[in-house]
Every structure is written in C-alpha cells, then in structure tokens.
Amino acid sequence: MTRQQPPTSTAGLAVAGGTSRPREGAPRRAVRRASVVTAVGGILFGYDTGVIAGALTFIAKDFHLGSFMKSTVTAVLLLGAMLGAMIAGRLADLVGRRTTVLITAITAAVGVLGSIFTPDTFVLIVARIILGLAVGSASVVVPLYIGEIAPPAVRGRLVSLNQLAITVGILAAGLVDYFLATTANWRLMIGFALVPAILLGLGTLTTPESPHWLLRRNRPEEARAVLQRLREPGEVDAELAEVEETARATASFSEVFSARVRPALLVGVALAAIQQVTGINTVIYYAPTLLENAGVGTHAALLGTVLIGVINVALTVVSLRLLDRTGRRPLLLGGTAGMIVGLVVLGSCFAATGDLHGTVLYVALAALMFYVGSFAIGLGPVFWLLIAEIYPLRVRGQAIGVATFVNWLANFAVAETYLSLLDNLGKAQTFYLYAGITVFSLVFLWRRVPETKGRPLAAIERDLGSAPTEARAA
Numbered sequence: 029m030t031r032q033q034p035p036t037s038t039a040g041l042a043v044a045g046g047t048s049r050p051r052e053g054a055p056r057r058a059v060r061r062a063s064v065v066t067a068v069g070g071i072l073f074g075y076d077t078g079v080i081a082g083a084l085t086f087i088a089k090d091f092h093l094g095s096f097m098k099s100t101v102t103a104v105l106l107l108g109a110m111l112g113a114m115i116a117g118r119l120a121d122l123v124g125r126r127t128t129v130l131i132t133a134i135t136a137a138v139g140v141l142g143s144i145f146t147p148d149t150f151v152l153i154v155a156r157i158i159l160g161l162a163v164g165s166a167s168v169v170v171p172l173y174i175g176e177i178a179p180p181a182v183r184g185r186l187v188s189l190n191q192l193a194i195t196v197g198i199l200a201a202g203l204v205d206y207f208l209a210t211t212a213n214w215r216l217m218i219g220f221a222l223v224p225a226i227l228l229g230l231g232t233l234t235t236p237e238s239p240h241w242l243l244r245r246n247r248p249e250e251a252r253a254v255l256q257r258l259r260e261p262g263e264v265d266a267e268l269a270e271v272e273e274t275a276r277a278t279a280s281f282s283e284v285f286s287a288r289v290r291p292a293l294l295v296g297v298a299l300a301a302i303q304q305v306t307g308i309n310t311v312i313y314y315a316p317t318l319l320e321n322a323g324v325g326t327h328a329a330l331l332g333t334v335l336i337g338v339i340n341v342a343l344t345v346v347s348l349r350l351l352d353r354t355g356r357r358p359l360l361l362g363g364t365a366g367m368i369v370g371l372v373v374l375g376s377c378f379a380a381t382g383d384l385h386g387t388v389l390y391v392a393l394a395a396l397m398f399y400v401g402s403f404a405i406g407l408g409p410v411f412w413l414l415i416a417e418i419y420p421l422r423v424r425g426q427a428i429g430v431a432t433f434v435n436w437l438a439n440f441a442v443a444e445t446y447l448s449l450l451d452n453l454g455k456a457q458t459f460y461l462y463a464g465i466t467v468f469s470l471v472f473l474w475r476r477v478p479e480t481k482g483r484p485l486a487a488i489e490r491d492l493g494s495a496p497t498e499a500r501a502a
Contacts, residue, residue, distance in 0.1 A: 056179075059186065059258050063174045065231035066129060067189040069166035072136055072224040074197020076105065076163050078312060079221065081333070082205020083214035090214070091149045099444070104153050106440040108160020109167065110433050116165035117429015118281065124245075125173040125238040125425070132169060133229030136162035140221045162225075167412075168432045172425055175416030176240040177258055180482050184351030187416050191409035192344045197224070198312060199337030206334055240421055240485075243271050270486045271421065284423045284430055292418045292489075295476055296431035302469040303411045304438035306367055307462035308403050310446045311336060311396065332393065339397050343404035355481040356410050363406015364470045368463050370399025375459035411435075417480045420489045 080102050088098050112135075120128040139159030146152040170190045178186040200220075208217050239258070242251035248268070255264045283289060347359055373395035381388050419427040449458045480488050 055257060055259050056182075059178055059182075062177055062235045062258075063186040063189055065228075065235055066170050066173050067193040068224050068228040068231060069129060069132060069170040070190040070193025071197040071200070072133075072221065072228060073163050073166045073170075074194035074199075075201045075221050075224060076136070076140075076159055076197075078198040078201030078337075079205060079217050080105070081312075082202070082209060083217040086212045086214040086217075087152070089212070091152070093149065097149060101149070101153060101156065103440060103443065105156045105160040105163065106436055106443065108157040109164030110160075110436040110440070112161035112164025113168050113432035113436055114164075114429050115161070116168040117426045117432070119165075120169050120172060120241075120425035120429075121244075121423075124241055125169055125176065126232060126235055127237075128165065128169045129173060129235075130229060130232045132162050132165040133225050133232060135159075135165065136225040137222060137229070140218060140225060143218045144215045159221075164432065164436060167435070168425070168428050171412045171416040172428050173238055175413075175485070176238040176424075177236075177254075179259065179263070180484050182352055183417070184356065184413055184481060185348050187413045188344070188348050188351055188409035191412050192341070192348060195337070195340040195344045195404065195408070199334070199341050202334045202337045206331065239267075240271055240424075243268070244421055248272075267484075270484055281423075281426055284427050289420060289423060289427065292420070293427060293430065295418060295478075296415045296427065297434045298472060298476070299407075299411045299414060300431040300435035301438045302472070303407050304435060304442050305462075306364070306403075306407065306466045306469055307371070307442065307446075307459075308400070308407070309439055309442055310462075311400055336397065336400050339401050340404045340408075343401040344409060347405045347409045350405075351409065351413065352481060355479050356414060357477060357479045360406045360410040360473055360477060361470065363402045363404075363408075363410075364466060364473060366402025366406070367399050368466045368470065370395045370402060371459050371463035371466060374399065375456045375463060378454070378459065379456035414477065414480065417485060417488050418478070421485070 084098055084102060087093065087101060091097075093101065116128055116132070119131070135158060139155050139157075139162055142155030142158060143152060146155055170193075171187050174187045174190065175183060201217075204217055204220055236254045236257065237250070239251040239254040242248070242254065251271075252264060252268060255267060259267060284293060347363075350359060374392055377388050377392035377395065415428050415431045446458075449461070453461065478488070
C-alpha cells in the first residue's frame with residue numbers, strides 16, 4: 029500500500045521549511061510538478077511505440093527475420109499493451125494510482141533490459157511483451173492520476189501533458205533512429221527507453237497518492253492532507269464534499285457495464301476506437317515506408333518522419349494552451365474535420381499520379397503534415413483528457429482500462445491491416461477509406477461527446493447519468 033505523508037512533512041511535495049500551510053501559489057506548483065513527473069510515462073509510451081520503426085531493419089538483419097517475424101516483433105508490444113491497460117485499470121483501483129505508476133516504471137525497465145541483452149528472437153518477443161505491459165499501463169494510469177490531482181480550471185492543460193509527452197517520445201525515437209541509423213546499433217536505440225523509465229520511477233517516489241482514490245478507500249484524513257498541498261485553502265472542503273458524494277460505494281468490474289455507467293462507457297470506448305481507426309498510426313508506424321514508396325529516398329524519408337514528429341509536438345503544445353480556454357469540443361470537432369481534409373487531399377494526390385513526383389509530391393507532404401497537425405490539436409490530446417474526466421470515481425480506473433484496451437486493440441487492427449489495404453485497394457482508395465471512417469466519426473463526436481471544460485469531475489459524472497441516485501438528486 030502506498031506510503032502517505034502527513035501534512036507537515038517536508039518530503040515529496042511539501043513546501044519549503046516544512047510548514048503545514050503552503051505559501052501562496054505553492055499548491056499550483058505542487059500540482060504542476062506532480063503532473064510533469066507522472067507525464068514522463070507518456071514519453072515512455074511514445075518512445076517505445078515509435079523506436080521500432082527505425083530499429084526493425086537492423087533487428088531483422090541480426091536475427092534473419094522474414095516478413096511474418098518482423099510483424100510479430102512489432103505487434104507483440106501492442107498485444108502486451110492491451111493486457112497492460114486492462115491490468116492497470118484494476119490495479120490502480122486496488123493499490124492506488126501512485127503505486128501503479130511505480131510498478132509501471134519497474135516493468136518498463138525490465139522490458140527494456142530484456143530487449144537490450146536478448147540473445148535471440150524468442151527472448152526479444154518476451155521482452156517486448158513485458159515492455160508492452162508497461163506502455164499499456166502508462167496509457168491508463170498517467171491521465172487517470174493527473175485528472176484526479178488537477179483542479180478543474182487547469183485540468184485540460186495538465187492531463188494533456190500526457191499527450192504532449194507521447195509526441196515528445198515519438199519525436200525522440202525518430203531522432204535516435206535517424207542519428208544511429210549509420211551504426212545499425214538497434215540495442216542502443218531501444219536502450220534509450222531506460223531514461224524515461226528511471227526518471228518516472230524516481231520521480232514517482234516524490235509524488236502524493238490521488239486524493240480521490242484515498243477517499244474511495246475511506247481514508248479521508250490522508251485525502252485532506254494531500255489536498256492541502258495541492259489546493260488553495262478555500263478549495264479543500266468543497267472538493268472533499270463533492271468527491272465524497274460519488275465515492276461512497278466500492279464497485280466491482282461488472283458495474284463498468286451497468287446501465288448507470290454505460291453512457292460514459294460508450295463515449296469513452298467510441299473515442300478510443302475513433303482515435304485509431306481514423307488512421308493516425310499508419311503515419312507513426314509506416315511514414316518511412318509510405319514516403320519511400322512515394323519516391324522519396326531513404327535518408328529523406330527518415331528526415332520527413334522527424335518533421336512529422338516536430339509538427340505533432342508543436343500542435344500538441346498549441347492544443348494544451350487552448351483546451352482550458354476554448355473547451356474540448358471545438359478542438360475535437362475542428363481537428364477531426366481537418367483530418368478529413370488532409371486524408372482526402374492525400375488520396376487525391378495518389379489518385380492523380382500513382383507515384384508522387386514534382387508539385388504533387390509537395391502537396392501530398394503538406395496534406396500529410398496537415399493531417400498529423402489536425403490530429404495533434406484534436407483527437408490526440410482530447411481523447412486522453414476526456415476518458416480521465418467522464419467516468420465515475422467508483423469505477424474510474426477500470427473504465428479507463430476498458431477504453432484504453434479498445435484503443436490498443438484498434439491500434440493493433442490498423443497496424444496489421446494497413447499494408448494489406450495498400451496492396452489490395454491501392455494508396456488512393458486506402459486514404460479515401462480512412463477519410464470516410466473519419467466523416468462518420470465526426471458525426472458521432474458532434475452528437476455524443478459533452479463539453480467538460482472547467483467542470484468538477486463529480487458534476488460531469490452526474491450529467492452523464494453515472495452518479496449514484498442520491499448524488500444526482502443533491
């Protein structure tokens with residue numbers, strides 16, 4: 029069980045001098061610090077999913093892998109992530125959010141070390157499954173934890189640090205692959221993932237447990253002590269009272285699928301699938317292949333992948349600045365509409381020339397960048413933010429686990445089918461297909477996704493019909 033610190037402690041997030049009352053502004057700094065530390069899990073997520081794109085060629089040469097085994101080495105991480113997402117949701121509700129983050133960091137380190145020192149393909153596959161468990165766990169527990177410690181006014185920005193961290197991890201993987209490509213040292217490429225794993229583990233030792241989870245476990249004094257460090261004095265009692273309304277009952281996993289939770293579950297699961305079936309990871313996993321097939325040289329293709337990573341990070345930063353100003357829905361709907369435009373233009377470029385060249389090549393690259401940027405400002409961060417906001421406290425960890433499992437399942441399905449779609453439908457028709465899926469997704473998002481900007485989690489829960497009857501009547 030997580031060790032808790034009394035309000036007068038100087039450890040962790042306690043204020044300088046060890047006084048029980050924080051200095052003015054110290055609670056906001058404490059929240060930001062805990063959020064940044066935990067968001068390192070997003071870097072781990074992004075790096076471990078992205079680095080294989082550059083490392084796989086060299087792994088295949090060392091271990092003499094055919095196409096099937098190359099696909100297996102890539103895909104087993106996604107399968108591990110599905111399992112990790114389901115385990116982490118339940119684990120976070122049982123032992124705590126902070127403890128689960130620490131377990132995630134340790135699991136990641138084990139998976140990375142196994143990958144670095146693997147003697148053969150079998151051990152590499154096992155190591156990548158272990159690494160996938162950590163990636164899936166991070167994708168659940170990071171937005172869950174930040175969503176519960178952040179005040180409503182800045183929750184969007186802080187939870188979306190997770191998505192920013194994911195994009196930074198993907199960009200870092202692209203840069204490492206690019207600069208180490210001449211050495212063919214795939215073990216070192218993968219080994220850099222130890223850095224975020226170690227930073228996450230050590231940083232977690234300084235963060236507090238989620239006060240929402242403490243209340244659910246009937247530990248109100250510890251919850252109050254944490255909130256006194258994370259909120260201004262006048263905010264503590266109001267938040268305690270509001271959270272206690274929805275934290276009275278301990279739920280089983282079956283309640284995730286109950287009639288009261290089902291409206292929120294439907295929205296979260298649909299968002300999880302939509303984020304992937306609109307095709308974003310075809311770019312993350314196969315951008316070098318796509319650019320090479322379009323007539324761009326190998327070196328230029330890797331450089332183009334880095335540029336995509338830069339745009340992904342830059343537009344995610346823009347989204348972070350807007351989420352708590354404009355709200356979730358405008359960014360979600362506008363970004364998804366932009367993705368449709370990018371996919372249609374990209375498909376049209378391939379339809380016009382088959383293999384891209386000249387001006388059409390630059391138009392296609394611009395469309396690809398526009399598509400990635402639109403995702404980065406909308407579906408990318410908003411999905412992770414909303415699933416941290418819409419679920420009832422009683423089942424929040426488990427429900428986020430279900431949504432994240434679906435996200436990884438859809439990720440796996442897209443990764444496995446993309447190259448086959450290109451072979452059987454052709455490039456233009458494949459991107460038109462993704463555009464059509466995105467149009468249907470936009471209609472669903474318009475009709476079903478609520479605005480959650482600046483609202484307490486308990487109030488969002490009541491609006492979605494998942495709060496207990498007595499809380500809704502209050």
